[in-house]
Amino acid sequence: RILIGVGCSHFSTAAERSWRHGDTLRVPNLIGGSFVDSHSSDSIDVLNPATQEVVSRVPLTTKEEFKSAVAAAKEAFPSWRNTPITTRQRVMFKLQDLIRKNTDKLALNITTEQGKTLKDAQGDVFRGLEVVEHACGMATLQMGEYVANVSNGIDTYSIREPLGVCAGICPFNFPAMIPLWMFPVAVTCGNTYVLKPSEKDPGASMILAELAMEAGLPNGVLNIVHGTHDIVNAICDDDDIRAVSFVGSNTAGMHIYARASASGKRVQSNMGAKNHGIVMPDANVDATLNALVAAGFGAAGQRCMALSTVVFVGDSKLWEEKLVERAKALKVSAGTDPEADLGPVISKQAKERVCKLVQSGIESGARLLLDGRTIKVPGYEQGNFIGPTILADVTADMECYKEEIFGPVLICMQADSLEEAINIVNRNKYGNGAAIFTSSGIAARKFQTEIEAGQVGINVPIPVPLPFFSFTGSKASFAGDLNFYGKAGVQFYTQIKTVTQQWKDLPSGAGVSLAMPTSQ
Ligand code: NAD
Numbered sequence: 001r002i003l004i005g006v007g008c009s010h011f012s013t014a015a016e017r018s019w020r021h022g023d024t025l026r027v028p029n030l031i032g033g034s035f036v037d038s039h040s041s042d043s044i045d046v047l048n049p050a051t052q053e054v055v056s057r058v059p060l061t062t063k064e065e066f067k068s069a070v071a072a073a074k075e076a077f078p079s080w081r082n083t084p085i086t087t088r089q090r091v092m093f094k095l096q097d098l099i100r101k102n103t104d105k106l107a108l109n110i111t112t113e114q115g116k117t118l119k120d121a122q123g124d125v126f127r128g129l130e131v132v133e134h135a136c137g138m139a140t141l142q143m144g145e146y147v148a149n150v151s152n153g154i155d156t157y158s159i160r161e162p163l164g165v166c167a168g169i170c171p172f173n174f175p176a177m178i179p180l181w182m183f184p185v186a187v188t189c190g191n192t193y194v195l196k197p198s199e200k201d202p203g204a205s206m207i208l209a210e211l212a213m214e215a216g217l218p219n220g221v222l223n224i225v226h227g228t229h230d231i232v233n234a235i236c237d238d239d240d241i242r243a244v245s246f247v248g249s250n251t252a253g254m255h256i257y258a259r260a261s262a263s264g265k266r267v268q269s270n271m272g273a274k275n276h277g278i279v280m281p282d283a284n285v286d287a288t289l290n291a292l293v294a295a296g297f298g299a300a301g302q303r304c305m306a307l308s309t310v311v312f313v314g315d316s317k318l319w320e321e322k323l324v325e326r327a328k329a330l331k332v333s334a335g336t337d338p339e340a341d342l343g344p345v346i347s348k349q350a351k352e353r354v355c356k357l358v359q360s361g362i363e364s365g366a367r368l369l370l371d372g373r374t375i376k377v378p379g380y381e382q383g384n385f386i387g388p389t390i391l392a393d394v395t396a397d398m399e400c401y402k403e404e405i406f407g408p409v410l411i412c413m414q415a416d417s418l419e420e421a422i423n424i425v426n427r428n429k430y431g432n433g434a435a436i437f438t439s440s441g442i443a444a445r446k447f448q449t450e451i452e453a454g455q456v457g458i459n460v461p462i463p464v465p466l467p468f469f470s471f472t473g474s475k476a477s478f479a480g481d482l483n484f485y486g487k488a489g490v491q492f493y494t495q496i497k498t499v500t501q502q503w504k505d506l507p508s509g510a511g512v513s514l515a516m517p518t519s520q
Contacts (some may be wrong), residue, residue, distance in 0.1 A: 032072035033219025049115035049344040050334035050383040061225040069223040073165040073192035076220030081190040092135040094215035111335035113201035115343040128180025134467035135188040141490040151519035153504025160494040162190030163242040167235045171248035173302045175204035189493040236260040257479040268480040272404040273432030277307045278421045279316040283437035295461035296410035300342045311421045327388040344384040351384040354407030361400035366391040426452045431475030
């Protein structure tokens with residue numbers, strides 16, 4: 001039962017008062033500023049991946065409750081959009097302070113529900129916090145443009161205005177960072193929001209919402225609903241929702257992109273990945289091997305920017321053995337174990353899927369250099385643990401290469417030249433990230449120019465841009481036109497109005513001209 005406390009005890013007394021009644025494990029909706037229990041009798045158990053204990057229960061929010069959440073957001077919009085931008089920024093300023101003060105609580109909740117190590121969970125919070133910090137100065141990104149005297153006595157200017165009610169649909173792997181990619185940018189631009197956290201780990205979103213309210217976000221500006229396919233489809237179809245942000249798998253992302261676009265919404269959809277690291281023989285051996293191990297196995301490989309595929313060029317293939325030694329040295333344990341390097345994967349089904357993909361690789365001729373599938377973690381025998389696993393001699397036609405594995409599995413390929421390695425990466429359908437490890441500026445520049453991936457690392461294994469840039473995955477890793485956060489994020493959550501004004505003394509008796517006005 002202590003774990004239940006971990007899941008729930010971090011909400012403030014104010015929030016507990018509002019929703020701690022009846023079933024204390026039930027996660028409430030947030031509608032119009034109140035944490036309210038859903039009337040739905042259907043719910044999904046949130047399980048601690050290291051122990052299988054039930055942490056909380058997520059309701060399948062009903063259609064009526066969803067409608068109330070959208071209605072609350074719609075009602076809150078007129079006054080929120082007219083709230084001065086400086087006031088909206090100040091809410092973010094307070095929120096960043098509250099997130100900072102509550103980082104440990106958020107991290108513990110993430111570790112309990114998602115499984116990653118506490119240190120990694122703190123990184124999850126911090127990378128989201130940076131977006132909130134950026135939102136504190138977002139006014140400059142909302143500035144319009146002005147051209148004086150486009151014609152005699154006529155000026156034209158453009159204004160960036162909020163869209164209205166926007167919605168966000170989140171994946172399980174970054175329970176704090178990804179909600180924080182979404183609602184802080186949207187609401188600072190003057191929109192109101194309906195957030196649907198992952199049904200696998202909603203706790204961090206609930207804590208963040210509570211902190212946002214404490215920071216001064218007015219009732220109805222941020223609302224939270226729960227569920228899976230049905231609620232997602234309701235978001236896609238709702239006439240009052242103007243834009244949808246999605247992060248998750250390709251199956252869900254392309255469905256949401258098509259369905260929400262079909263009903264006239266803006267959509268930004270960040271999806272799956274297969275990120276390659278090209279290792280040149282002239283790279284720094286020690287630093288490169290550390291980077292490969294950290295980026296391949298960190299978060300148990302459950303990062304969309306995990307470096308899951310290594311392409312050894314020429315003699316760097318000889319480093320495989322050292323790679324195995326370093327991977328073997330990692331400690332697999334519950335995320336709360338301070339010594340743990342990696343924790344469990346999210347569910348039994350996820351573990352089964354990862355193991356199947358590894359097996360299919362072996363059956364198609366890959367060499368298993370390290371096998372973590374049967375690992376037992378003392379004290380956590382029920383956990384969904386997979387130890388670091390390495391497959392070598394993988395080829396592009398193998399299932400384990402074509403599919404995103406999303407587990408602590410590093411697959412190794414080889415190429416005779418940089419040219420060949422770049423071709424391997426470019427033939428892959430995904431385009432989230434790619435990295436090169438080299439001491440040659442010439443090789444790095446060729447890679448940067450020719451590689452078809454949206455986020456490129458040069459001796460940097462996980463090149464996730466900070467919030468003043470945007471998260472720029474490409475090819476099958478992204479659908480939409482405007483990326484998450486940064487300038488593009490502000491553009492996504494605003495629309496342009498262009499005003500043309502005339503202030504001049506007009507001569508009387510000039511007559512009427514029905515010709516198209518021109519500036520000549
Ligand atoms: P997921 O697609 O299973 O779930 C994401 C969300 O979509 C959840 O809220 C879920 O309820 C909903 N959903 C799932 N299937 C659906 C369907 N068929 N119809 C409607 N809604 C559906 O993803 P996940 O397993 O939670 O997250 C892992 C995936 O997310 C990986 O593929 C990873 O690469 C990707 N991801 C991408 C990025 C990025 O920025 N590119 C970041 C993080 C995670």
